[in-house]
Amino acid sequence: MVTGTTVARRARWLNPTRKSADPRMPLALVVLSVAVVAGLMLPLAFLVLQAAQAGGGQLSQLLLRQLTLTLLLNTVKLVVVVTAACAVIGTAAAWATERTSLPGRRVLATLLVLPVAVPDFVIAWGWVSLFPSLSGLPGAALVLTLGLYPLVYLPVAASFRRADTAQEYVARSLGKGPWSTFMSVTLPQARLAVTGGCLLVALYLLAEYGAFSVLRYQTFTTEIFAEFQQGFDAPAAAALSLVVVALGVVVLVAEVAATRPGRTVLGRPRPQAGVRVGLGRATAPVVAALGALVVLAVGVPAAMIVYWAGSGQRTTLPAAQSLAGAAWHTALYSASAAAVATVAALPVAVLAVRYRRAPVVVMERAALLVEALPGLVVALALVYFAARYAPLAYQSGPLLVMAYAIMFFPLALVAVRASMARVPAELEMVGRSLGRRPLSVVLRVTLPLVMPGLLASFLLVFMTAATELPATLVLVPTGVQTLATQFWAYTGDFSYRAAAPFAAAMLVVAVVPSYLLGRWFDRLPSGAVGR
Amino acid sequence: MITVSGLCKRYGRHIVLDGVDLEVPAGSLTAVLGPSGSGKTTLLRILAGFQRPDGGRVQLGGTTVEEAGRVHVPPERRRVGYVPQEGALFPHLSAAGNVAFGLPHRERRGPRPGELLALVGLAGFDDRYPHQLSGGQQQRVALARALAVRPEIVLLDEPFSSLDAALRAEVRQDVARVLARTGTTAVLVTHDQDEALSLADQVAVLRDGRVAQCATPETLYRCPVDPAMAGFVGDANLLDGLVGDGRVATLLGELALVGGPAVLGDGVRAIVLVRPEQVRLDDSPDAPGSPARVEAVEYHGHDAVVTLQATGAPGPRLLARVPGAPAVKPGLVLRASATGPVVAWRHEGAEQPVPVPGTGTAGPAGSDGWPRAGGM
Numbered sequence: 034m035v036t037g038t039t040v041a042r043r044a045r046w047l048n049p050t051r052k053s054a055d056p057r058m059p060l061a062l063v064v065l066s067v068a069v070v071a072g073l074m075l076p077l078a079f080l081v082l083q084a085a086q087a088g089g090g091q092l093s094q095l096l097l098r099q100l101t102l103t104l105l106l107n108t109v110k111l112v113v114v115v116t117a118a119c120a121v122i123g124t125a126a127a128w129a130t131e132r133t134s135l136p137g138r139r140v141l142a143t144l145l146v147l148p149v150a151v152p153d154f155v156i157a158w159g160w161v162s163l164f165p166s167l168s169g170l171p172g173a174a175l176v177l178t179l180g181l182y183p184l185v186y187l188p189v190a191a192s193f194r195r196a197d198t199a200q201e202y203v204a205r206s207l208g209k210g211p212w213s214t215f216m217s218v219t220l221p222q223a224r225l226a227v228t229g230g231c232l233l234v235a236l237y238l239l240a241e242y243g244a245f246s247v248l249r250y251q252t253f254t255t256e257i258f259a260e261f262q263q264g265f266d267a268p269a270a271a272a273l274s275l276v277v278v279a280l281g282v283v284v285l286v287a288e289v290a291a292t293r294p295g296r297t298v299l300g301r302p303r304p305q306a307g308v309r310v311g312l313g314r315a316t317a318p319v320v321a322a323l324g325a326l327v328v329l330a331v332g333v334p335a336a337m338i339v340y341w342a343g344s345g346q347r348t349t350l351p352a353a354q355s356l357a358g359a360a361w362h363t364a365l366y367s368a369s370a371a372a373v374a375t376v377a378a379l380p381v382a383v384l385a386v387r388y389r390r391a392p393v394v395v396m397e398r399a400a401l402l403v404e405a406l407p408g409l410v411v412a413l414a415l416v417y418f419a420a421r422y423a424p425l426a427y428q429s430g431p432l433l434v435m436a437y438a439i440m441f442f443p444l445a446l447v448a449v450r451a452s453m454a455r456v457p458a459e460l461e462m463v464g465r466s467l468g469r470r471p472l473s474v475v476l477r478v479t480l481p482l483v484m485p486g487l488l489a490s491f492l493l494v495f496m497t498a499a500t501e502l503p504a505t506l507v508l509v510p511t512g513v514q515t516l517a518t519q520f521w522a523y524t525g526d527f528s529y530r531a532a533a534p535f536a537a538a539m540l541v542v543a544v545v546p547s548y549l550l551g552r553w554f555d556r557l558p559s560g561a562v563g564r
Numbered sequence: 565m566i567t568v569s570g571l572c573k574r575y576g577r578h579i580v581l582d583g584v585d586l587e588v589p590a591g592s593l594t595a596v597l598g599p600s601g602s603g604k605t606t607l608l609r610i611l612a613g614f615q616r617p618d619g620g621r622v623q624l625g626g627t628t629v630e631e632a633g634r635v636h637v638p639p640e641r642r643r644v645g646y647v648p649q650e651g652a653l654f655p656h657l658s659a660a661g662n663v664a665f666g667l668p669h670r671e672r673r674g675p676r677p678g679e680l681l682a683l684v685g686l687a688g689f690d691d692r693y694p695h696q697l698s699g700g701q702q703q704r705v706a707l708a709r710a711l712a713v714r715p716e717i718v719l720l721d722e723p724f725s726s727l728d729a730a731l732r733a734e735v736r737q738d739v740a741r742v743l744a745r746t747g748t749t750a751v752l753v754t755h756d757q758d759e760a761l762s763l764a765d766q767v768a769v770l771r772d773g774r775v776a777q778c779a780t781p782e783t784l785y786r787c788p789v790d791p792a793m794a795g796f797v798g799d800a801n802l803l804d805g806l807v808g809d810g811r812v813a814t815l816l817g818e819l820a821l822v823g824g825p826a827v828l829g830d831g832v833r834a835i836v837l838v839r840p841e842q843v844r845l846d847d848s849p850d851a852p853g854s855p856a857r858v859e860a861v862e863y864h865g866h867d868a869v870v871t872l873q874a875t876g877a878p879g880p881r882l883l884a885r886v887p888g889a890p891a892v893k894p895g896l897v898l899r900a901s902a903t904g905p906v907v908a909w910r911h912e913g914a915e916q917p918v919p920v921p922g923t924g925t926a927g928p929a930g931s932d933g934w935p936r937a938g939g940m
């Protein structure tokens with residue numbers, strides 16, 4: 034489950050293009066950026082190579098079978114159900130916290146975002162350990178709706194907050210009631226945010242593995258993983274991967290097109306909120322419903338952790354790794370990936386902000402294309418790469434770090450870019466005209482201003498990588514366990530008591546930074562840069 | 565002193581500067597006036613050293629700092645202060661921190677930042693951060709920051725454009741005062757002709773990538789180089805005239821020529837510039853001049869602008885600026901005359917009428933996409 038992406042995404046299109054200081058792009062920046070983007074394209078390249086080696090005949094044989102149709106149907110069914118549910122729940126919740134006089138709406142607004150930070154496989158485990166019979170489409174739909182509705186809630190709430198409230202006043206003054214105003218003015222303004230959120234939900238569903246595995250719901254990712262475990266049937270895995278990636282690209286392109294600037298009507302955040310609707314007698318039920326949402330999504334897994342931790346269950350599984358050991362390795366790999374992704378994002382972000390022209394935009398889009406690749410697919414492509422060209426790298430720490438860095442590069446790019454946009458070229462010019470050399474200007478002007486963004490990028494990638502499951506399962510070095518893989522090993526063995534502390538550790542790692550980051554991104558677009 | 569010669573700059577095929585020549589005397593304030601997109605910012609950035617020209621040369625105080633393809637002195641060694649459009653304060657530094665940015669370590673903690681803030685009228689604002697300052701205050705801090713390092717030259721890029729009218733007048737005066745006091749050579753870029761004329765010792769008008777005219781505000785207003793320039797700087801009546809006996813005969817009477825009778829030969833057809841404040845209106849039917857019907861009266865407090873239509877065969881539209889509140893109403897027929905001396909240009913293309921858009925044969929200009937100053 035990739036946490037915090039939406040908050041980051043909100044900032045993606047907010048930067049206006051600026052006139053650049055000098056039209057000549059520094060060669061070093063271009064070379065570095067091209068190298069980074071080429072690295073990002075590696076998994077896709079290997080995937081295509083792998084498929085090409087299988088040959089057209091074998092490919093069509095692999096794809097044109099009953100299994101593909103089943104998987105496609107399963108995926109489509111789930112995407113339709115979960116996306117629709119997320120759209121309704123996310124929009125309703127956003128309306129309640131942003132547009133009504135709900136008591137405690139600020140606290141609720143914070144709590145409602147939390148589920149996105151909890152790994153979906155932990156939510157799934159929480160529910161399955163409570164209701165062991167939960168499985169299939171109903172179970173998958175329930176769990177993923179609970180885990181993903183914030184992806185709709187976040188952008189819609191933001192668009193409600195920024196929408197031009199004057200239009201609502203006009204509608205009310207023209208004699209429309211609150212409900213009719215909502216339907217005819219407020220909702221249309223948020224339509225693009227809803228669309229963008231829904232497409233994002235679809236993208237996540239395509240990439241999800243852990244929750245489906247727990248809930249025994251067969252999709253492309255579970256099937257690819259199964260093929261991998263049964264002696265790595267490379268052509269079959271590659272063929273199925275190609276289908277998921279194709280689906281992902283379609284969704285991604287639709288998402289980018291839908292949330293393009295100019296199609297959204299964003300006003301500046303206004304000091305006074307718009308027309309807040311009094312809920313009257315409905316107040317208590319609405320608060321209860323929103324509270325229940327949070328309890329079902331976060332409360333259930335949290336309670337199950339506590340329950341199992343206190344139970345007397347014994348595990349038969351030998352402890353491959355202590356909690357501290359797993360935490361250390363998780364931190365090591367995630368921090369390395371976060372550093373690599375952030376540093377790699379720097380040259381691309383500088384070009385994208387300062388020298389925004391056609392080739393740069395193409396490069397940036399190519400980098401964001403990685404979002405359409407499920408982590409599992411990235412991992413398998415790297416396994417193939419290592420098996421072929423670098424046998425020593427297979428199941429080594431650096432390869433796992435590289436996989437994380439590639440998968441979460443878009444997160445880093447969005448955060449770094451947003452912070453670069455806060456340093457207009459003029460500031461550096463002024464610094465130099467005041468007699469400072471370029472290096473001194475970078476240290477005293479540029480760095481202090483972009484530091485918060487670099488930090489945000491680091492945190493974002495860190496916490497996302499720390500709760501990543503499928504790629505970690507594939508690439509984790511032999512004899513090493515991370516929080517996620519050790520949790521996975523225990524739950525696979527129904528050793529829930531032993532698994533509980535690992536789940537708790539992941540919750541802490543994911544929820545705390547995501548709360549901090551949410552606050553940071555909330556402050557970003559207002560433009561007022563604090564101390 | 566700044567000497568710019570033959571400066572050229574293009575972006576791709578788009579030519580922005582096409583041979584700019586400019587002299588800025590030491591200690592003076594020169595305004596560069598030009599419409600939006602005419603290359604004012606580009607010119608300043610080349611002077612400061614942030615952009616490289618494609619041709620031409622820049623000398624500061626006799627030293628060549630820029631010569632296309634040959635010499636380039638980096639910005640930090642030019643001693644040229646730069647106040648960008650929108651001020652651009654460092655958002656992570658306080659007002660005093662901004663001012664101290666360019667100072668050597670010793671002076672940063674000393675009294676100098678405070679003194680400079682006091683100089684721009686912001687004593688006691690040391691610890692405020694940019695987001696806690698108003699737009700006008702930010703501009704003043706930006707100026708103090710530029711002056712802190714004692715530059716020989718300060719470049720100001722539309723420093724007042726983001727301020728509202730009342731504040732603009734105030735900050736403008738403060739800036740002029742501070743610059744005069746420190747004796748700094750300054751180049752100020754603006755698209756507001758009112759601002760250029762009221763503030764500068766010398767105004768250079770940028771047009772089609774060149775300096776079309778560079779003169780004192782009075783000369784620029786009184787003697788523009790061509791009819792288009794007359795419209796650029798202020799409201800103008802452009803009338804047909806015939807030169808004879810060293811004077812020029814127009815609808816508004818026989819007027820003396822600026823520069824004496826010798827400028828244009830007898831019998832030459834001319835375009836004559838009559839500024840609205842040179843037009844006199846009389847209600848007695850036997851006053852000199854021609855009859856004209858009042859069409860509109862625009863009251864500005866200190867004066868009023870009266871728009872008239874000359875009666876008789878398609879007469880031109882006229883603008884007259886009269887002090888106070890005139891006792892005239894639309895529909896009234898008055899006699900309009902003018903007092904010289906006036907500027908006249910030879911009429912190109914002998915018998916054809918002067919091509920001034922929107923009017924009959926000739927008439928007022930001043931709406932060439934340029935803001936028309938309210939009460940100039």
Ligand SMILES: Nc1ncnc2c1ncn2[C@@H]1O[C@H](COP(=O)(O)OP(=O)(O)OP(=O)(O)O)[C@@H](O)[C@H]1O
Nearest residue numbers: 052053056575580599600601602603604605606607
């Ligand atoms: N980096 C660039 N690449 C391409 N064209 C540019 C670039 N910078 C400026 N231009 C173009 O050069 C022209 C002059 O720009 P400049 O910023 O100097 O105008 P200006 O007179 O300062 O305008 P304004 O009053 O709006 O600030 C404009 O047409 C602009 O579009």
Ligand SMILES: [Mg+2]
Nearest residue numbers: 604605649721
């Ligand atoms: Mg400009």
